[in-house]
Amino acid sequence: MIQPYTVPPDQIGMELDEFLSRLYPGVHKRVLRQLVREGRANVGGQAVHPAYRLRENDVVLVDDEDEELVGTVEPEPWNEPIEVLHEDAHVLAILKPSGLAVEPDRWDDSRPNLIAALQAVSDEREAGGTGEPFRPRLVHRLDRDTSGVMVVAKTVEAERELGAAFEEGRVSKRYLALVEGEHPLADGESEEIVLAIAADPRRTGQMCARKDGKQAITVVRVAQRFRGYTLVECEPRTGRTHQIRVHMAAKGFPLAVDPLYGRRKELLLSELKSGYRKKPGQVETPLIARLTLHAAQLEIPSLVEAGQVVRIEAPLPPDFARTLKQLSKVRPPRR
Structure with a gap:
């Protein structure tokens, strides 16, 4: 059955895959993006890109009987507290512990992940002074077993600006x-x-140094x-998968x-x-x-004071x- 979802005012400007992840929190974003690419999730019956930004009066149509959306599993809770390193109206910086994946595992949705763990933190905080709880928005990633500084955006605007800063190399x-x-x-x-780094053709899930890579x-x-x-x-200075591990x-x-x-x-x-x-x-x-x-230190452009830099440091884990x-x-x- 095709289920219509009217876009609420506070989610206008949100990317479609992010909107869908709110509707189906137990489904990995890769699955949701694939549904969009295949037209099984669309806007007003029209196929769009997963990064399409929702507009006023948009209606998102989803086949909610799709087997990939049925029987999703809530991730197990992460029982350790998440330490907050920095916060302002636009961003939240935390100390990601080792062993905690950033996103839901594509093979096992029951494993704990940072997005789910941050829900308890986000429910207590506002999104950009709106008075509404913010939803954590990823702008970069760390490997599951890497600890250290991670920044999440609290608003769509912060997600857009910080995402561009990471993409353009304006983050140290x-x-x-x-x-x-x-x-x-x-x-x-x-x-x-x-x-240069590319996928290792001999080992699934691994990268290697190759001249034909990025x-x-x-x-x-x-x-x-x-x-x-x-x-x-x-x-x-670049952000390739497993970059430091491969280079060293x-x-x-x-x-x-x-x-x-x-x-x-x-x-x-x-x-x-x-x-x-x-x-x-x-x-x-x-x-x-x-x-x-x-990840010991991160310097990002301040979204509070133009031209300033926010430096965030994470102490070494025990x-x-x-x-x-x-x-x-x-x-x-x-x-």
Whole structure:
């Protein structure tokens, strides 16, 4: 059955795929966009682009008996509090924990995701001073196992302006990455990695450095040295999928923990400390069991004061800080 949805006044100007995601919160946006492309979700019977901006008097038509919209599953709750790093009338910046996907999983809608987790936060806050709760609007992404600063827009206008800022390279990003190997860069020096990135034809879901890929640039500096490992600062000047992970691995310095591009899923103290003795029957707890990559800082154009920049910093999570502390103890830099 074709179900008509009249666009309410507060959603005029919203992109169609965003409007549909409100109607079907358990359905991944990829599915909704495909429905639009195939005409099974349209505006007034006319096929439009998923990014079509809704107008006054528009009526969205959806075949609500489509099997892809039936039986959707609400995601499991994320039981840890989401730390707010910055907020104004237009944006909300949070500390995304490792292990939390940004969007619903395309294969398993029941897994927790940031959008669902932010609903509890957004219900307590206004959208641009309207008095209405805001709906989190993504303007960039982080990998599920990467922690750090994430910014969401609170209004359609903020989504449009920040989205353009990210697209045009007017946003500065700084990551901290713990990598294998002792990086030869001298203190105070930087290296610009320029390697094109494309999908890896041999491994589904992975990327690789390839000449026929899209241009990718990452600036690298050494932040802290250890024996066998290095903490590096990475500033991606482009926003390719898995960019830092691919670039560091291609240069021979994969993340210390990275099951896709590195050689381990977790880092154990027994791997670092010579003479480590495990008690009989003891199961060793990893120092860190997720990507050793953290989005430490983000600078975005202020939407409050024209010409100003908002700098947002995210502290290291406990597992990352604990790992660096142990490395300082058992793997101090060579003299």
